[in-house]
Amino acid sequence: MFRLLRDSQWRQGRLLILCYHGVSLQDEHVWRPNLYMHPEVLEQRLRILEEGDYNVLPLADALNRMYDQDLPPRSVAITFDDGTYDFYKQAYPLLKAFGFPATVYQSTYYSDYPRPVFNLICGYMLWKRGGILPGRGRELGLDVLMDLRTDASQRVVVDALLLKAQKEGLNGQQKDELARRLANFLGIDYDEILSKRILHLMNAQEIAELAAAGVDFQLHTHRHRTPDDTRLFQKEIQDNRESLQRITGSVAVHFCYPSGVYKQEFLPWLQAENVVSATTCDVGFASSRDSKLLLPRYVDTSYRTGLEFESWVTGVGHLVRRRRTINHARNAGGGPFR
């Protein structure tokens, strides 16, 4: 069944754009299995692509050929969102060993400011000390109960930290100082986190090195956000593009919506910035019928088994999902057939 579909005419007209985020340096995949995966899981996926004789194409090439209806059989493109340091350390050596090209949608603010991403590192450290009730967070200037017993209660603390940072207008350095105070409060060695570069983005030197080695760096906004204001939205693209151009020497024209969030009004704003393609986190195969600015991907995570991954690259997963959607629509009393 897998082989039949993988080698079918139906599959040949389609491109599966794979979406990855982080590859653990330590235990990040235990903290956020949807965001991070163990390097062995990534290696397993790449082996499936190799053994199934998939054509892993550079993104721009894949999209050109898709719209020209000239895709080779079993086409796949590999993308990584955010551009975390672990791409440099964990993912790139694996991709290189398999000889697969990849696109990194690089957010750049934290590339210029080499400290961990504030909200992520706070969440990670609270998770590290999960299960305890260290009292009220007055030492940190917070007025919430530091309840670290559940994922939800940890999120309340992260939200309080973010609100404090926003209210007080803290800059990057001040937020980093607050993260360090949180580490001290929790009894975590912050310098160790810094030295391992956990939840850091790649810095300019690392991006330059990988770009020279053939990794494709593209747009993901400067600060990983898509403001509703036209001018601010476009500034995010411009700052991101300028930063990447300064580092890589190339003009980035492909875009990925941060957190997969998109709105129809973004499309003309992207066009005005000469963005050629944009990918979402909506799951599916891309085909020449898709809008260039709303291309679906397959978001691969630690939650998915090797078999599930393989069913997707062959095309079986897509058909199964389609059937499920139709059945669901029927059970819900109608809805459009798509």
Ligand SMILES: [Zn+2]
């Ligand atoms: Zn992202």
